[in-house]
Amino acid sequence: MRIHPRITQRIAVTVLSAATVLTLLILIFIIGFIFEKGLPVLSLKFLTSSPEDMGKAGGIFPTLIGSVILPLLAIIIATPLGICTSVYLCEYTKETLGTKIIRFGTDCLAGIPSIIFGLFGYIFFVVTLGFGWSILSGGLTLAVMILPTIIRTSEEAIRSVPKSYREVSFSLGATRWQTVKKVILPNALPGIVTGVMLSIGRSIGETAAVIFTAGSSLRIPTSIMDSTRTMAVHFYILAREGISAENAYGTAATLVIAVLIVNLSAYWIMNRFIAKRS
Amino acid sequence: MSSKFNIQDLSIYFRTDKVLKNVTMDIPANNILGIIGPSGSGKTTFLRALNRMNDLEPGSRSEGKVLMDGIDITSPDIDVVALRKKVGMVFAMPVPLPMSIFENVVYGVRLSGINDKTHLDELVEKSLVSSYLWNEVKDRLDMSGMRLSGGQQQRLCLARVLAMEPEIILLDEPCSGLDPISTSKIEDALTILKSHYTIILVTNNTKQAARVADNTAFFLMGELIEAGQTSHLFTHPVKTETNDYITGRFG
Numbered sequence: 001m002r003i004h005p006r007i008t009q010r011i012a013v014t015v016l017s018a019a020t021v022l023t024l025l026i027l028i029f030i031i032g033f034i035f036e037k038g039l040p041v042l043s044l045k046f047l048t049s050s051p052e053d054m055g056k057a058g059g060i061f062p063t064l065i066g067s068v069i070l071p072l073l074a075i076i077i078a079t080p081l082g083i084c085t086s087v088y089l090c091e092y093t094k095e096t097l098g099t100k101i102i103r104f105g106t107d108c109l110a111g112i113p114s115i116i117f118g119l120f121g122y123i124f125f126v127v128t129l130g131f132g133w134s135i136l137s138g139g140l141t142l143a144v145m146i147l148p149t150i151i152r153t154s155e156e157a158i159r160s161v162p163k164s165y166r167e168v169s170f171s172l173g174a175t176r177w178q179t180v181k182k183v184i185l186p187n188a189l190p191g192i193v194t195g196v197m198l199s200i201g202r203s204i205g206e207t208a209a210v211i212f213t214a215g216s217s218l219r220i221p222t223s224i225m226d227s228t229r230t231m232a233v234h235f236y237i238l239a240r241e242g243i244s245a246e247n248a249y250g251t252a253a254t255l256v257i258a259v260l261i262v263n264l265s266a267y268w269i270m271n272r273f274i275a276k277r278s
Numbered sequence: 279m280s281s282k283f284n285i286q287d288l289s290i291y292f293r294t295d296k297v298l299k300n301v302t303m304d305i306p307a308n309n310i311l312g313i314i315g316p317s318g319s320g321k322t323t324f325l326r327a328l329n330r331m332n333d334l335e336p337g338s339r340s341e342g343k344v345l346m347d348g349i350d351i352t353s354p355d356i357d358v359v360a361l362r363k364k365v366g367m368v369f370a371m372p373v374p375l376p377m378s379i380f381e382n383v384v385y386g387v388r389l390s391g392i393n394d395k396t397h398l399d400e401l402v403e404k405s406l407v408s409s410y411l412w413n414e415v416k417d418r419l420d421m422s423g424m425r426l427s428g429g430q431q432q433r434l435c436l437a438r439v440l441a442m443e444p445e446i447i448l449l450d451e452p453c454s455g456l457d458p459i460s461t462s463k464i465e466d467a468l469t470i471l472k473s474h475y476t477i478i479l480v481t482n483n484t485k486q487a488a489r490v491a492d493n494t495a496f497f498l499m500g501e502l503i504e505a506g507q508t509s510h511l512f513t514h515p516v517k518t519e520t521n522d523y524i525t526g527r528f529g
Contacts (some may be wrong), residue, residue, distance in 0.1 A: 166334075175359055
């Protein structure tokens with residue numbers, strides 16, 4: 001029996017909107033739950049004072065620093081490396097078996113659980129290279145972890161720049177590098193930034209890869225060779241060891257707000273950039 | 279009349295397909311050569327051989343010679359970047375780069391490291407005047423080139439080529455998507471420009487070739503069937519295929 005198109009249309013709209021609403025509800029529920037438990041703990045003092053008694057009392061100031069410095073280091077290392085790799089793969093190589101293998105490899109790397117990266121970072125950066133539990137080891141490990149994501153998203157962004165732009169640029173006597181610099185990168189930038197933002201989010205929230213490589217010291221780090229603790233690790237330890245559920249939620253709420261701020265400012269910068277160009 | 283290009287037995291392959299078959303012809307300087315023929319006849323491939331744009335297609339190769347002022351530009355030793363600065367190209371689809379009108383016009387010039395503001399200002403005005411666009415955009419040169427209409431965009435693309443002061447301008451069906459008024463503006467521009475440039479115009483519109491071209495070449499299935507003075511080719515075609523095509527019996 002054939003169902004009338006008007007009815008199938010109605011069913012489609014119902015299913016699609018229900019899925020959207022459900023997704024939204026789950027999101028609101030999680031954030032609402034964390035804010036309900038965490039916001040009462042939050043105060044300026046909580047953010048700016050050091051933890052006391054393993055985190056049972058006091059604030060989270062050192063972990064705030066850890067959560068800024070580690071992802072920052074990772075992004076500073078991984079972004080140029082990732083963008084250069086993807087430009088090379090897209091613009092300077094022909095599509096061969098070799099590039100297919102590289103692409104497959106980065107896809108696999110992107111899917112590896114972060115604890116494996118943690119283990120690798122521990123063995124390689126902490127022990128073999130002798131960096132110890134430090135910001136340097138943690139940052140390098142996070143950089144290795146987010147590199148595949150940055151490469152793949154940048155590659156997608158570069159590929160989506162219309163072929164005709166390249167042709168025009170070449171026909172006007174541009175070299176390949178001039179074309180990359182003046183036409184391809186500016187047009188691929190929104191996509192590249194999206195990938196970088198995703199990676200920042202991932203590294204801010206990361207625990208497994210960090211706890212093995214940056215350690216969990218609660219002191220305020222003074223050098224790149226010092227151990228540090230990020231908010232995510234702090235939250236994990238507070239909750240896992242049953243030290244303080246209250247402060248754990250306070251940390252979680254701060255973490256969520258931090259990610260929100262990073263994303264919103266990225267969108268804001270991006271929109272200004274796009275508005276300026278068009 | 280001196281010739282700008284001597285093309286000798288030129289064939290072009292994409293992988294195993296021979297899309298251009300043993301073309302031999304001379305293209306005179308400071309003239310408009312119209313190239314007509316049905317789609318898939320090798321017109322565009324021929325045109326793109328003259329600024330080595332076929333190089334961008336993976337698996338393409340050429341045989342034979344293209345002498346430009348006596349120098350074989352198919353040689354691997356040729357500096358293609360320098361060649362493309364001398365041989366400008368306007369594509370079928372107008373593609374303004376996503377930047378301002380001003381920056382679009384000076385794109386090629388800036389690539390050569392010329393950034394002097396007064397010089398660029400003069401160049402932009404001169405190029406836009408020659409492409410019949412100046413009056414429409416002179417007050418909004420900072421606007422994105424992508425916000426112009428299709429016909430204006432194509433004249434912007436022409437201005438962009440003119441700003442590089444090339445010797446040759448290749449046009450690949452530049453009016454295929456344009457309205458009659460924009461088309462006639464481009465045709466007017468070309469007839470004036472030919473005193474300074476050698477122009478090669480691929481067109482799907484035989485009437486356009488008849489209107490603006492001094493010489494016309496007819497391509498079919500990758501072969502050059504016939505070439506000669508436009509007035510002569512349209513009135514006394516030698517080959518039956520040419521006659522059939524220009525009288526609209528196929529294509």
